Amino acid sequence: MSKTLEIGDKVPFFVLRDQDGKNFNSETDLRGKTTVVYFYPKxxxxxxxxxxxxxxxxxxxxxxxxxxxxxxxxxxxxxHRRFAEKNRLPFKLLSDPGNKVIKQFGVKNALFLTGRETFIIDDKGIVVYKFRDFFKGAAHAKEVLQFLSPVNQ
Incomplete structure (x- = not known):
């Protein structure tokens, strides 16, 4: 497994397909935008x-x-398409066959499942925040928003 990405690291290049079958390219689709990337098992x-x-x-x-x-x-x-439709998810879900990208980010497995970790990537493709908690999935959005709040700026 690769080294876990740390704050200050550049996001590796990847191309994955979303729930609509469209390509998501890390170089073009992350450039110029702050992005929350969260990895989840299933x-x-x-x-x-x-x-x-x-x-x-x-x-x-x-x-x-x-x-x-x-x-x-x-x-x-x-x-991903079914999951997004059923739960009315308005954001992209990317398919990572073989867990290539999760390995590039160095997300650690938990038990027999792939890990759960969230990263904030700045508009230059640099990791500025990360949060890992396998059992508290709902906490990820809250932790990210708390980090992004103006008090922390």
Whole structure:
């Protein structure tokens, strides 16, 4: 497994497909925007659904601040499409077959599942914040918003 990305590290290059089958290119789709990238183990699991819905419920706060949200796991495009539709998720879910990108970010496995970790990437592609808590999926959106609040600027 790769070294875990740390604050100050540049995001590695990757291209993944979203739930609509469109390519997401880290060089072009992250450039010029602050982005929340969260890795989660499985579509439709209880904790992962709570996490995705927490990002959904806070989505307006992110977009008002000019921040895009992207979820990533190894499920296929069709699974992501169903998960997004069922839970009314307004952001991109990227399919990472073989967990190549999760390994590039160095997200650690938990138990027998891929890990749960959230990164904030600035408009230059640099990690400025990260949060890891496998069992508290819903806390990820809250922690990110707290970091992004003007008090922390």
């Amino acid at each position: 579509d439709e699991s209880a904790v992962c659904t709570k996490e995705a819905c927490a990002f959904r419920d806070s989505y307006q706060e992110f977009t008002d601040a000019g921040i895009q949200v992207v979820g990533i796991n190894n499920a296929d495009v069709e699974s």
